[in-house]
Amino acid sequence: MTGSLVGGIHHLPVRVYFEDTDLSGIVYHANYLRFAERGRSDFLRAIGINHADLAAAEEPIFWTLRRITVDYAKPARIDDLLEVRTVCDSFTGARLDMAQAIWRGDECLVRLKVDAACINPEGKPRRIPQAALAALKALGEGEQGAQLLD
Numbered sequence: 809m810t811g812s813l814v815g816g817i818h819h820l821p822v823r824v825y826f827e828d829t830d831l832s833g834i835v836y837h838a839n840y841l842r843f844a845e846r847g848r849s850d851f852l853r854a855i856g857i858n859h860a861d862l863a864a865a866e867e868p869i870f871w872t873l874r875r876i877t878v879d880y881a882k883p884a885r886i887d888d889l890l891e892v893r894t895v896c897d898s899f900t901g902a903r904l905d906m907a908q909a910i911w912r913g914d915e916c917l918v919r920l921k922v923d924a925a926c927i928n929p930e931g932k933p934r935r936i937p938q939a940a941l942a943a944l945k946a947l948g949e950g951e952q953g954a955q956l957l958d
Contacts, residue, residue, distance in 0.1 A: 810850050811892075816947040818851035820892040822910075824884050835884040840918050841876070844908050847892035848922065851906075855943040862937065869934050874903070875923040882917045884910070890917070899944050902926045902933040 811820035828839045849859065852871075862869045884890055890912050897905040908920040926934045936944070 811847075811854070813851070813854040816895060818847060818854055818892075818894040820847045820850050820894070822846065822890045822892055824886055824888045824890060826886055829886050833886045835888075837880065840878065840880070840884075840910060840920075843890065843892050843910060844876075844894075844918075844920050844922070847894040847908055848906060848924070851894040851896075855947065857940045857943060862940075865937075867934070868929055869926045869937060870929070871904075871924050872927050872931075873922065874925050875921075877921040879919040880917075881919070882912075882915060884912055884917055888912050896944055896947055897921075899936060899941070902935055904936065904944070 811818055813819075822843050824835055828835050830836045852859070859871070862871075890910055892908060892910050894906060894908045897907050899905065902925045904924045904926075906922040906924065908922060909916050910918040910920075926936050928934050
């Protein structure tokens with residue numbers, strides 16, 4: 809796992825490289841989605857949910873995004889050290905709602921609301937596996953999400 813899990817919030821450091829920016833040295837908007845994906849993957853890994861294990865199970869399960877809302881507040885620039893913060897807001901059946909924020913020091917640059925779901929290889933919804941549910945329940949549903957985005 810990369811980053812750290814503190815009080816149910818996963819913190820992932822991310823450095824902005826030249827490849828992440830446009831000609832002006834500002835992070836290209838789609839790259840925030842890449843940073844957020846890394847944050848979600850490492851958050852799940854930190855609580856014991858591994859993508860490769862889910863895919864290799866007797867009944868394979870994959871995560872997919874149903875919806876993502878992004879609020880861009882301020883730009884990040886080349887060489888900035890950012891932190892992607894990820895928390896579980898809620899989960900039911902096959903769905904997992906997460907809140908994410910990308911910070912530079914004490915400035916929140918980007919806020920994301922993510923609605924993910926478990927599917928099988930044919931794309932049909934599947935319940936979140938019991939072991940994953942237990943790990944998510946241990947964090948406490950939705951308690952940190954409001955703090956993360958405010």
